[in-house]
Amino acid sequence: MKYYRAINIKHPVTILLLCCLLAGCSLEKQTGFNRYMQNVTAHYNIIFNANNLLQQKQDIYAASFIDNYNQFLRVYQDTIFHTPTPDKELDAVIAKANTIISVKEQSHYVGDAYMLLAKANYLYGNYFVADEFANYVIKNYTDKPELQQQARNWRVRTLLNLHQLPLAKLVSDTNLTVIFYAKKKYDEGSVYAARLQYDLDAGDYKHAEDMAQRAIKTIDDNKLRRRLTFILAQLQEQNHKPTEAAASYSRVVSSNAVFEMAFNAELNRIRIQDTQNGRHVSRIDRLRGLLKNDINKDFIDQIYFQIGELYLADGKLDDAVKNYRLSIKNSKRNQNQKALDYLRLADISFKNKGDYAGAKKLYDSTLLNLAPTYPGYRAIQLKANNLQLLAEQLRIIGHEDTLQQLAGLHxxxxxxxxxxxxxxxxxxxxxxxxxxxQSAFTNANSPTSSVSTASTPNASTFYFYNVNSLSAGFSDFKRKWGNRKLEDNWRRANRANSDITNNSQNITNQIDPSVLPKKDQKSTDDLIAATYKQQLVQSLPLTPQTIAQSNVRVYNAYFTIANFYRDILEDPKEAILTYETLLKRFPDGSEKPAIYYNLYRLYSDIDQTKSDYYKDLLLKTYPETPFAKVILDPDYGRKMNDKDAELNSLYNNIYDLYAQKKYTDVITNADQLLQQYPNNKLAAQIAYLRAMAAGHNEKLLPFRADLYNILNQYPNDLLIAPLINQHLTYIDANQEELAARPVVLVGNDIYDSPFAQSLIVPKLAVVEPPKPVTKQAAAPAKQTATPQNAAPTNTLYSLRDSSRYYFVVNVATGTTNLSSSRFGIGQFNRANFAPEAGIKHQLKDAGDNNQLIFVGVFHSLAAVKEYARAIIPLMPQIMKVPADKYSFFVITQENLDKLADKKTLDSYIDFYQKNY
Known part of the structure; x- marks a missing residue:
């Protein structure tokens, strides 16, 4: 009794301890007391601490987030580049939430725990998992409208990061409806803010302006309110309300906004006011005035950048370049500003000056200085990685334009x-x-470099740019003709010979021509100039036929660039500009329906009026095209797929006849199919099969005539036209031997060269599937209590760099004969790769219901991606199975060997989508 009297039972902590002692292990029982205790500990110990950790993490993300003031600011500063490195704070939040779910199940905060898991996974970048948790809260906690509303807000943000805009709009619409009818409103400012971000991503700037105004009025966070005010000013400017925009920027300037935001608001306000007054020069003067104020010393680079932007807008490229370089010179701490300067310089070099090598270096400098978290980083990276493709197409345009200009001169x-x-x-x-x-000197003095001068990345592959090739040419010339000076009647044996000898020796020794004696230098210059002029003259399009061919090359180059901007770089503005340039240059071009349709789609998110214009133009001018029918009939796509299935079946019948050497039947059936469907998408391939079949029954001349007919009828077919050009080149080089044959084609290997028996390689064998690989023990995964879709981290596959990559076509059917599809892949490979490249296609099964056509081997990830970018646009013509039955991915040899069945295939596809 003395012991109990010694206890101060009035102290609350003492009471709590005593209760716990009395309860012992009975806290799992469904009692009112246990529910009370779990509510207390869940709310004050776990939820409170977890929310503090989340807020700290969001503050850290906001501090490291890089704002691009030249674009619409994002509402939330948490969309950052995520790394696979574990985050102890977020792991702690996940652990605390799991504790509530598994131990405090009697409390009222289990729904809040799932909400914590949604937020933590969102900040981790696990958007699919975050969406599942938020959706789980919405469906299972209908008695908690405030929690549901919060879950819908976070779900909108999550879906935007998953690029699922239609679903994000539906969730946001629900929240707006609830807010409108609810008697008691919970944090409505967050509802408007989430919808604002959707509107910005969707390009609905008028609705976004309304949402920004509503959010500013109802949001509690002052810092976020100032950010929203800046966004409102940007939207008002976009919506052609300059006076209101200037007023909003002024409110930011006079607020407690961070200096960088206030500074950019001041710059934008100056720009608007001077634009209204038509005084561009005065704005430059005012910007230069800012350079003299010491308070702006940390923003000198941004001021020079803004001046450069003004000059660029006025077309004064040299002045713009000068100020961008001054910005770089004065950039002390803002690496992203320096990166923007490099980006502008790169664009000018690429678009305006045609300096592709210089542009490549500047794009690389951009990426070197730009944080991966910067908006638009991926687009810049794609452009830098694919610069060669764009440069080649532009080179074609420039070269053909030069030739046409020369042809038109007296x-x-x-x-x-x-x-x-x-x-x-x-x-x-x-x-x-x-x-x-210089490169040779550098390589010779570098112990780790063995790169020859001729292979330096800045040296052109064109013969007359390559000094070693020139040297070899001089040697061949000298062996045949002796030492001859470059002059008229050079074949005369008594001409002086010292000049050529000296010049050849100088080039062989890689002596800079500029340091040669003038006599030697002049003869070398004359040789190069004369050869170049001769090449140009021989290429001049002087007949209607050659002019038409030149125009086709220009047209195709523009079309390739436009599609590349649209599909690969996802740059709608540049795609629109290129398509419209194509329409202006070639008003009667063959692809006008496709261009109208693309402009209709591209403008739909930018300018609805222009989108409607191109839609009406398409429907009025080309009502019978598939593009018009897709707009008018939503079921047309399905109907076309049905028709494609019929066409594929008919093509496969002809192909099977060819494989069985029933060449007469091939010709008959091909003629019937082309008569039934004269302009179908496989017409060129059907005609090609017909020509190959005929080649087994006829001599060279009629066979060559068949090839020319196909080339004339389908000059723009990207699969067959290059292949036929290759065949014709082979015929020209081996005409005597082929003409002597009783029939021009003597073999029947359907995958390799159709011309020479000695060149035919045995048909590729089907690769047997490897034995199942025992799955390795998975590393401990993050402890998340996923409602439905929890899956352990997959460690079966490796991201290790490899020298053996494959492009894989996964066909989700185990019974379809893929020979005709493989034949199409072989056509593409033969047209684009020399035999020595070793690019082959093989087949393996992945279980009973999946067939894998794998193409390779490629020795780098960049090479296999380049192959994928080239062949994927042609897959609708190559694959003779329904489009919904096949997909693509890239894989290493190591991971390919592990694909033994449907389970491992699905596991790899999940791994691929998350890591590539």
Whole structure:
């Protein structure tokens, strides 16, 4: 009794301890007391601490988030680049939430725990898991409207990061409806803010302006309110309300906004006011005035950048470049500003000056300085990685334009222009030779480098840019003709010979032509210039036929660039610009329906008026095209798929006849199919099969005529036209041997060269599936209590770099014969790769219901991605199975060997989607 009297039972902690002692292990029982205790500990110990950790994490993300003031600011500063490194704070939140779910199940805070899991996974970048948790809360806690509303807000943000805009809109619409009818409103400012971010992503700027105004009025967070005010000003400017925008920017300037935001608001306000007054020069003066104020010393780089932007808008490229470089020079702490300067310089080099090598270096400098969290980082990265493709298409356009311009000149004017071009070409050759010499010197003195001068990345593969090729050419010339000076009647044996000898020796030794004696230098220059002029003259399009061919090359180059901007770089503005350029240059082009349709789709998110214009133009001018029917009939796509299935079946019948060597039947059936469907998407391939079948029954001349007919009828077919050009080149080189044959085609290997028995390789064997690999023990996964979809982290597959990559076509049917599809892949490979490249396609099963066509081997990830970008647009023509039955992925040899069945295949596809 003395012991109990010694206890102060009035102290609350003492009471709590005593209760716990009395309860012992009975807290799992469904009693009122246990529910009370679990509510107390869940709310004050776990939920409170977990929310504090989440807020700290959001503050850290906000501090490290890089704002791009040249674009619409994002509402939330938590969309950052995520790494696979574990985050102890977020792991702690997940652990606390799981504790409530598993131990405090009698409390009222289990729903809050699931909400914690949604937020933590969102901040972790696990958006699919975050969406599942938020959706689980919405469906299972209908008695908690405040929690449901919060879950819908976070679900909108999650879906936007998953690029599921239609679903995000539905969830946001629900929240707006609830807010409108609810008597008691819970944090309505967050509802408007989440919808604002959706509107910005969807391009609905008018509705976004309304949401921004509502959010500013109802949001509790002052810092977020100032951010929303800046966004409102941007939207008002976009919606052509300059006076209101300037007023909103002024409110930001006079508020307690961070200095960088206030500074950019001031810059934008100056720009709007001067634009209204038509005084661009005065804005430059005012910006220069900001340079003199010491308070702006940390923002000098941004001021120079803004000045450069003004000059660029006025087309004063040299002044713009000068100020961008001053911005770089004065950039002390803002790496992203420096990256923006490099980006502008890169764009100018690429678009305006045609300096592709210089542009590549500047794009690389952009990525070197730009944080991966910066909005638009991926687009810049894609552009840098694919610069060669764009440069090649632009080179084609520039070259053909030059040839057409020369062809249109009088002979005297043409000769003068050729002299100018040749002089510039000589200067380019000298620069390349000097660069080659410098690179050779660097490589010779580098113990780790074995790269030859001829293979330096800045040296062109064109013969006359390559000093080693020039040297070899001189040697061959000298062996046959002796030492001859470059002059008229050079074949005369008594001409002086010292010049050629000296020049050949100088180039062999990689001596910069600029340091040669003038006599030697002049003869070398003359040789290069004369050869270049001769090449141009021989390529001039002087007949209607050659002019038409030149125009086709220009047209195809523009079309490739536009599609590339649309599909690969996902840059709608550049795609629109290129499509419209194509319409202006070629108003009667063959792809007008496709261009109208693309412009209709691209403008739909930018300018609805122009989108409607191109839609009406398409429907009025080309009502019978598939593009028009897709707009008018939502079921047309399904109907087309049904028709494609019929066409694929008919093509496969012809192909099977070809494989069985029933060549007469091939010709008959091909003629019937082309008559039944004269303009179908497989017409060129059907005609090609017909020509191959006929080639087994006829001599060279009619066979070659068949190939020319196909080329004339389908000049733009990206699969068959290159292949036929290759065949014709082979025929020209081996004409005598082929003409002597009783029939031109003597073999029947359907995957390799159709011309020479000696070149035919045995049909590729089907690769047997490897034995199942025992799955390795998985590393401990994050402890998440997923309602439905929890899956352990997959460690079966590796991201290790490899020298053996494959492009894989996964066909989700185990019974379909894929021979005709493989034949199409072989056609593409033969047209684009030399035999020595070793690019082959093989087949393996992944269980009973999946067949894998794998193409390779490629020795780098970049190479296999380049292959994928080239072949995927042609897959609708290549694959003779329904489009919903096949998909693509890239894989290493190591991971390919593990695909033994449907389970391992599905597991890899999940791994691929998350990591590539």
């Amino acid at each position: 002979e005297t004017a043409r000769a003068a222009k050729l002299d100018v071009l040749a002089k510039q070409h000589v200067a380019d050759v000298k620069a390349a030779a000097l660069l080659s010499t």
